[in-house]
Amino acid sequence: MKLTAANADRHDLYQRSVQDVESEIEFVDTTFKKLRGRFAQVLREDFCGTANTCCQWVRQRDDNRGIGVDLDAEVLSWGTNNNIAQLSPDQAARVELLQRDVRETDDGGLDIVLAMNFSYFLFETRADMLRYFVSVFESLRDDGIFFLDCYGGYDAPRVLTEERECDGFTYIWDQASFNPISSLMQCYIHFTFEDGSRMDKAFAYHWRLWTLPELLGLLQDAGFSRTTVYWEGTDEETGEGDGIYTPATVGDADAGWICYLTAEK
Numbered sequence: 001m002k003l004t005a006a007n008a009d010r011h012d013l014y015q016r017s018v019q020d021v022e023s024e025i026e027f028v029d030t031t032f033k034k035l036r037g038r039f040a041q042v043l044r045e046d047f048c049g050t051a052n053t054c055c056q057w058v059r060q061r062d063d064n065r066g067i068g069v070d071l072d073a074e075v076l077s078w079g080t081n082n083n084i085a086q087l088s089p090d091q092a093a094r095v096e097l098l099q100r101d102v103r104e105t106d107d108g109g110l111d112i113v114l115a116m117n118f119s120y121f122l123f124e125t126r127a128d129m130l131r132y133f134v135s136v137f138e139s140l141r142d143d144g145i146f147f148l149d150c151y152g153g154y155d156a157p158r159v160l161t162e163e164r165e166c167d168g169f170t171y172i173w174d175q176a177s178f179n180p181i182s183s184l185m186q187c188y189i190h191f192t193f194e195d196g197s198r199m200d201k202a203f204a205y206h207w208r209l210w211t212l213p214e215l216l217g218l219l220q221d222a223g224f225s226r227t228t229v230y231w232e233g234t235d236e237e238t239g240e241g242d243g244i245y246t247p248a249t250v251g252d253a254d255a256g257w258i259c260y261l262t263a264e265k
């Protein structure tokens, strides 16, 4: 059946166009092992949405446990019915979804906390971001690691739209407004389909465009002992990113970049 705005599911489109949970979990798992000399077991996915990443974490190893946290009951129930439902009973028993604010603190038993797809940019002030980072710090084990991603580049504060062709639909990233005084911006994801139909504002994000030095400073203020930026390498043939992220202190002044951060307790 051809995808149209009437029959497509926005969460399914998001997972197929935005997320690459296999590469993300591979990076997180191997980086934790490199830094700590052991495999992580308990991972909390903040802003988990449909908990796709949590599900990949429990598929990765038989003793992995995943906890997904999101405020929105609708996305959590979609994740339960569509993602957790596809796991084996043993894997499903190792996923727990919690409907609550990510700033609630766990008891310090987590190996990893993940904040991906820039969701934490929705904290707009230093005080709110610091409060979140402190609660992550307190939720981690003594050798726990907080993983985040970040984006930027000279196109990041521009008002623009970018289109990408996906299988049966087009993904449109819309940077609709940016206020240089507050660094607050309004972004949307729209989807269009081969029959000409359009799913407008399928997702909306109001957030602050943070810079790496601001975030690294706040992570240090929250108590993390070491922070590292992982920058993407360049494919020599295409000149595009090669998907391999390594520790760096100098990045390229590109139009658009995405990087990972680790903050070690």
Ligand SMILES: C[S@@+](CC[C@H](N)C(=O)[O-])C[C@H]1O[C@@H](n2cnc3c(N)ncnc32)[C@H](O)[C@@H]1O
Pocket: 018, 019, 046, 047, 048, 049, 050, 069, 070, 071, 072, 075, 100, 101, 102, 103, 116, 117, 119, 122
């Ligand atoms: C951009 S989605 C992230 C989806 C997924 N984590 C990913 O990487 O693609 C943002 C999610 O954050 C949730 N959210 C927003 N504020 C939150 C908060 N303070 N605590 C918990 N979840 C929150 C929203 O309900 C939404 O599902």
